[in-house]
Ligand code: ADP
């Protein structure tokens with residue numbers, strides 16, 4: 001297992017593709033403060049815990065990278081919080097504890113296969129985060145800053 005790492009900041013606007021095209025909303029974070037940290041970790045799909053100020057702590061599965069399918073020019077940090085929210089939370093402080101790595105970033109022949117893979121990732125994250133090894137990080141002090 002990885003040493004957990006921490007990233008946070010206000011939720012920013014992305015390209016609006018997460019929920020609109022894929023049915024998978026991702027709460028984007030600015031990469032600006034994390035150039036070094038990101039260069040130390042490969043692009044790909046990670047999982048962990050997400051704390052949203054005034055709301056709670058949730059499981060999350062996250063893509064870090066260039067989204068080859070969409071051919072982005074900039075690296076993005078995009079956690080999908082595994083919870084149904086009634087409203088958007090742009091601008092709110094989001095804190096992440098990243099505890100595990102699922103796979104490298106891949107390209108996909110179709111949007112359908114990309115979506116399918118993301119749902120596989122979600123199931124892997126959901127299950128892994130139940131294991132004591134990973135579930136204990138729900139109580140990471142970093143997340144308490146928000147509560
Ligand atoms: P954007 O491209 O602006 O990031 P998305 O389509 O990816 O837009 O949608 C992300 C936004 O949806 C988040 O910033 C957040 O405000 C909202 N949202 C609602 N539910 C969730 C969720 N379960 N996980 C992540 N973001 C969510």
Ligand code: MG
Nearest residue numbers: 014018026027
């Ligand atoms: Mg997004």
